[in-house]
Amino acid sequence: MTIEDFNTGLLGFLDASPTPFHATRNMSMMCANAGFVQLDETEKWELEKGQKYFVTRNDSSIIAFTYPGDDNYVMMGAHTDSPNLKLKPSPVIEKNGLVQLGVEPYGGLLLNPWFDRDLSIAGRVSYRSNEGQIKEALVDVQKAIAIIPSLAIHLDDKANKDRTVNKQTDIVPIITSGEFDFDSWIGWALNRAGHDDFATLLSHELSLYDTQKASYVGLQDDFIASARLDNLLSCYVSLLTMCSVDSSQPYLMICSDHEEVGSESTSGAAGSFLESVLRRMTPDFESYTQLTRKSMMISCDNAHAIHPNYASKHDENHAPLINKGVVIKVNANQRYASNSRTISKFVVAAERQKLTLQEFVTRSDMGCGSTIGPITATRLGIDTIDDGLPTFAMHSIRELAGNADAHQLYRILLALSK
16 A cells, blocks of 8 residues: 555544544444455354454454464554543533533543534434434534633733633633524434434543544655544544455454543453454463453554653653654553564564664653553553654644554564564
């Protein structure tokens, strides 16, 4: 696959995946189109050697795997969720002649970039149908219906000095100056999504998102700018890798929800999803243990590229550059799971592709984030490496990555089975 085709697909995937639910649905469709057979966790599995399978949990996490009868798997892990503003259960606020929506920050998001953006709403809705059945549906309004206006500098003389954002009072979006009924609006959104049997709203998991499309930026289209690069970028790379391997190659992909809030959920990396699938792939505990000990997990997430305006925030010997290659992330205190054994295998795979790698280590006087890597390694005992793609503005409403690095990771992942 050429880098041009790769990036064209990436931009489309980013735009079509405003929530983990939509990302998982899109990955499921791509797996099905690539010949993967869908499994259901609630049914008995009869796996056939030489076949390819995928399964989802909570509509927001997905595992895809080949089944060649081998137990030396290349596993790729990523996460489907990104920091955002989620609607509260009873979100409607009416005051000062306007209708607003109460929101709750999800994950460690940068709040300031959310001001003055054209925002839409997407997510999952549970409702009672006209026939009295409980149903679920995904909705994506795909229209700018909300905005969080900044306070004019005339009314805030500290705006450019030491401005702080109150999560309860300052980031409440406005949606209309007219009348608004939330349940009726949900019915309208469901109808637009092809569901015309809405009777009453039961529950919802809806989020705001920026309507600006993913795009190239730079004199030579050097960069890709988009929401949710952390971590749909890695989801897309892992997905394309799965769709590119032959069914005789032992590969597995897991893209989990809730990484941004600690992964502790039924569909998060700290949950039972991957362990459950691996146990059902193997006939007994002995085989399961051999598979976990012979396999390697590549935890794919983003990495902090050295920012030209804030270079002092990096360790100068471990400061990744955008468009200069995939990053190996290392932390002595096991915030990342990379070790000399897993790093060496990754380095050799990169050498096969004639690609150079970079390293990231957080400054010793700064705290270090973490990923699904240590969680998976701890829970399942799988040797793991944490790698990343150099990124600016991580956890902003619009992040920035290079146009070349993701394709390089794709090539390295394919080379790991050789």
